[in-house]
Amino acid sequence: MSARIRRSTAAVTTAGAAALLTLGGTAATATAAQAVTVPRGLTISDGTRHVLVDGKSIDFGTVVRDLAWNPSGSKAAFIDGHGNLVVSNPDGSHRVTVAANPGNQTWSHPTWQVTAADRANQIPAKNNLIFSAKIHGKTVLEGIKATSNHGKPAKISLNGEPGEAGVPQTDNTWPNVGGSYGTAVYENTHTGEVYIRDDYLRQQGGALTKGSEPALSSDNEEVVFVRSVHGHDHLFVEDFGGSTPGVKDVTPDATTDYTEPTWSPNGKTIAFRAPTGTYTITKTAHGFGHPVKVSKHTGLPAYRG
Secondary structure: OOHHHHHHHHHHHHHHHHHOOOOOOEEEOOOOOOOOEEEOOEEEEOOOOEEEEOOEEEEOOOOOEEEEEOOOOOOEEEEOOOOOEEEEOOOOOOOEEEEOOOOOEEEEEEEEEEEOOEHHHOEOOEEEEEEEEEEOOEEEEEEEEOOOOOOOOEEOOOOOOOOOOOOOOOOEEEEEEEOOOOEEEEEEOOOOEEEEEEOOOOOEEEEEEEOEEEEEOOOOOEEEEEEEEOOEEEEEEEEOOOOOOEEEEOOOOOOOOOEEEEEOOOOOEEEEEEOOEEEEEEEEOOEEOOOEEEEOOOOEEEEOO
């Protein structure tokens, strides 16, 4: 049984847990200049020390790149101005350097892998950070416990599914973890494909589809990613949880580049970046609606659970 089918079957048992992460309502922006409403929990980081949280600018006291939140929203992880992997409180206080960049490396796009213990299968709880590291010209995925203090990251193992060809060990970047089983997706810049990694019972994975910058929904049923269409970056969603899995362009009318997508915790909305600001698209009974501009601020969107 493939990793995708096993994950889809297991996800049925965790629907109730995923529902606990549902976000509701919207938050008004802080200033009149930002004359739109920002979905509650949506944050935007742009490589400065200021992070937009619910429409308000929060000074983290240090440069913040590639910010990501743990599932509860109680901790932020990001790459600071020195290239270190840092965890902090939601307002940037109590910063801890989880891992110090040794130099001559480029770290990017941390993602949280948080799972509960599974005593039946003797699997301990996880609270890890996975990120991309460019080392001597080769880009690999590395991981470390999120509670570390000046710890040493280790390379993430990547194995193919039994009976299938192996997966690339380098050129891997943009990791994203979703769901209660700690499943990850990532892109390979050499093959131009999105890959999936399942390490719940045993580590295995493989290619999903052509694309980049993937993000996995909280129920492990869907992955959103970027794919170029007629000179513009569109957002596509692969639904591998239903009876008829398939890939669909959810921004078919795009006349500009839509990039860096992320799911809301309830799996109903995708936030993404465009040259003119931050946008969202929301699921309807007939698929996804049209893009809606929710902020003039341009940066990496992320949802704080």
